[in-house]
Amino acid sequence: MIEAHNLKKEYKMDGVKTIALNRVSFGIKEGEFVTIMGPSGSGKSTLMHIMGFLDRPSSGTYKFRDKNMSDLSNDELARLRNKKMGFVFQTFNLLARTTVLENVKLPLIYSGISMQKEKEMALKALESVGLSHRLEHLPNQLSGGEQQRVAIARAIVNHPSIIFADEPTGNLDSKSGQQIMGVLQNLNDQGHTIILVTHEKYTSEMAKRIIYLQDGKITSDEKVAHRRFATDGFTK
Amino acid sequence: MKFLNSLQTAINGLKANKTRSALTMLGIIIGIASVIIMMSLGQGAQNLIIGQIISTGSNTIFIEPGSLDKTKSRGMMDMMEKFEIQTLKIKDAEAIQKDPNVEIAAPLTFGVSRVVYQSIDKRITYMGVTPNALEINNTYSVSGRLLTDTDVKITARVAVLGHKVKQDLFGDEDPLGKTIRIKKINFKIIGVAQEQGTQMFQNLDENIYIPITTAQKLLLGISHVRWITAKAINEEKVDEAVEGIRLILRETHNIYNPEGNLGKDDFKVMSQKETAEMLTIITNVLTIFLSSVAAIALLVGGIGIMNIMLVSVTERTREIGLRKAVGARKKDILEQFLIEAVILTVMGGLIGTIVGIIGSYLGCLIIKSVGIDWVFFISLPSIALAFGVAAITGLIFGIVPARKAANLSPIEALRYE
Structure with missing residues (x-):
């Protein structure tokens, strides 16, 4: 599903060149649940942004479903993000003063779906995260965990094949975090590919595979030996 | 993105900041209203003068000494x-x-x-x-x-x-x-x-x-x-x-x-036609002059819109980033902010037109009260002009902020604090 070859990303910050990713290569298959781990500044967010078509590499090739990113225009990337990818952020990024239902609909208004269908799909997505009773609430009337579940509903509303979650539990208490991880594991069981960025060891072990990054390089890439399950209850 | 959605999004954006939207509109309202009032008064003055001259009959000739x-x-x-x-x-x-x-x-x-x-x-x-x-x-x-x-x-x-x-x-x-x-x-x-x-x-x-x-x-x-x-x-x-x-x-x-x-x-002979033509030129110049002053007010209103929209774009950088992340294309963002600007100006234009008509009517009452035989007059072209100018102002002054928003990179926008 994903093929990365010699990915490199350089930034120029105040004239100083910084290498965020240094010749990174790997592949991810359909249905995987991969955690990208590493200390801050290791390039894990940069990598996720490139994988999610939000940013372009300085060099190297990145293919998503055999489509080479360098062949695609910004608008084509936007279309693929819309149809095939879902994003969950640490800070939820819900639109303030906008109801839960409208927030979840957001990706659909950019995909040319009829208004009737829009509502149907949004309701279904909210049902699957257990928030059917909060449709007309505003984000600031919800708890952090509920807000993140709205964000997940938004990420899955368009039936994407891959979901990117950037520190989804970072702003949550451990109980809510546990719930969110449960939702993500569920989605993976239903066949969604999930890419999780985190620096918490405990959370990382809920995935099936962990890629470690340090100073822009992959230092290890292995299967999780003893996978944790959110349904097992909280033990840190 | 469907147009109805864009419209809805833009309206929501404006509703979220009611006071600011109203104040922005005020600039356009004043501009449009003054253009309409000036044109109405100019036209009224012209009608009055021409009417007075015509009342003597179009074949009248005046002979004066000098x-x-x-x-x-x-x-x-x-x-x-x-x-x-x-x-x-x-x-x-x-x-x-x-x-x-x-x-x-x-x-x-x-x-x-x-x-x-x-x-x-x-x-x-x-x-x-x-x-x-x-x-x-x-x-x-x-x-x-x-x-x-x-x-x-x-x-x-x-x-x-x-x-x-x-x-x-x-x-x-x-x-x-x-x-x-x-x-x-x-x-x-x-x-x-x-x-x-x-x-x-x-x-x-x-x-x-x-x-x-x-x-x-x-x-x-x-x-x-x-x-x-x-x-x-x-x-x-x-x-x-x-x-x-x-x-x-x-x-x-x-x-x-x-x-x-x-x-x-040692005498002057002047036909009524010549007098009318001369006075028409004078009132035309006066109308153009007054309308130009009013147009400057409209320009200032337009700059006000640009200013507020720029602030709005900066304030909503994260929102723009998110919209791009979930699939908004450049065109969608451009459309959203342009529609916001145009809604502001068109609504301002609408209110300004009403204020302008009421203002012209009050002006007419004041002039009448001092005993001048003034006829209340609003020309449709002047309203059309004011409206057209409002819409164009919205587009022109909306383009800069809208382009700024559309050109944001999604990742920069999402990171914006």
């Missing part, structure tokens, strides 16, 4: 001098009337004096006229009779009252046969004219008409006239009549002027 030589013009001095020039006489009017293109010519003079009837004492304008002058104005009597050629010939001390003068001096009393004193000289009232309204900015109902000879000899002590009004036989003959009058007056005034140099003449 020269058209601009090199000799000395402003106020010239104005004063005009009344001292004594060259225009009653016999000039008689000579002019003989021109085949002139239907009728009437000499006029006037003065302002105390007029006394019993205990009532007023300052009133008296017009020294011949029957011709009354004929040109289509004056008729509602009671009694008008002046006759005999009255003029014998310097009769008789007077015809304007409609309002009759009301002021006599009220409901019948004035016929009564005596009034003008400048301490007794005049017998022989008739009352019908209501005539204003003409050339003068309320004819406030005049007293007396024979021109009586005015000259007994009241003013002069032998010349102030001006002559003539009428061409029809509109097409006006220019020929003007030329004919010039030739006649040069002859009677002994002016040798074969090359037709108007500077050499």
Whole structure:
């Protein structure tokens, strides 16, 4: 599903060149649940942004479903993000003063779906995260965990094949975090590919595979030996 | 993204900041309203002026003493001098009337004096006229009779009252046969004219008409006239009549002027058409000038929109980043912010138009209250223009912020704190 070859990303910050990713290569298959781990500044967010078509590499090739990113225009990337990818952020990024239902609909208004269908799909997505009773609430009337579940509903509303979650539990208490991880594991069981960025060891072990990054390089890439399950209850 | 969605998104964006949206609109409202008010007042002034001139009839010609030589013009001095020039006489009017293109010519003079009837004492304008002058104005009597050629010939001390003068001096009393004193000289009232309204900015109902000879000899002590009004036989003959009058007056005034140099003449001949054209140019210039000032207000309003939209884009950077992350293309973001700007201006334009119409109407009431015969007038083109300008302002001043928003990279926008 994903093929990365010699990915490199350089930034120029105040004239100083910084290498965020240094010749990174790997592949991810359909249905995987991969955690990208590493200390801050290791390039894990940069990598996720490139994988999610939000940013372009300085060099190297990145293919998503055999489509080479360098062949695609910004608008084509936007279309693929819309149809095939879902994003969950640490800070939820819900639109303030906008109801839960409208927030979840957001990706659909950019995909040319009829208004009737829009509502149907949004309701279904909210049902699957257990928030059917909060449709007309505003984000600031919800708890952090509920807000993140709205964000997940938004990420899955368009039936994407891959979901990117950037520190989804970072702003949550451990109980809510546990719930969110449960939702993500569920989605993976239903066949969604999930890419999780985190620096918490405990959370990382809920995935099936962990890629470690340090100073822009992959230092290890292995299967999780003893996978944790959110349904097992909280033990840190 | 469907247009309805864009519209909904834009409306939500504006609703989220009601006070700010309203204040932004205020700039446009003031701009549009002032453009409409200025154009309405300009058009009203023009209608008033043209109406006053047209009311004398489109084939009217005015003959005044004085020269058209601009090199000799000395402003106020010239104005004063005009009344001292004594060259225009009653016999000039008689000579002019003989021109085949002139239907009728009437000499006029006037003065302002105390007029006394019993205990009532007023300052009133008296017009020294011949029957011709009354004929040109289509004056008729509602009671009694008008002046006759005999009255003029014998310097009769008789007077015809304007409609309002009759009301002021006599009220409901019948004035016929009564005596009034003008400048301490007794005049017998022989008739009352019908209501005539204003003409050339003068309320004819406030005049007293007396024979021109009586005015000259007994009241003013002069032998010349102030001006002559003539009428061409029809509109097409006006220019020929003007030329004919010039030739006649040069002859009677002994002016040798074969090359037709108007500077050499001691009189001015002007057709009503020329006067109207001249005044139209003046009011047009005035309207354009006032509208330009108002347009600057509109420009300032437009810049206000750009300013607020730029702030709004900065404030909503994360929102823009998120929209891009979930699939908004550049075009979608551009559309969203442009629609916001256009909604602001169009709504501002709508309110501004209403305010402008109300303002023009209030202006009309104020002008009417000082006694000017003003007609409330709003032209559809002026509203269309104001609206068009509002929409274009919104687009132009919306483009810069909208482009700024559309060009944000999703990742930069999402990271923005």
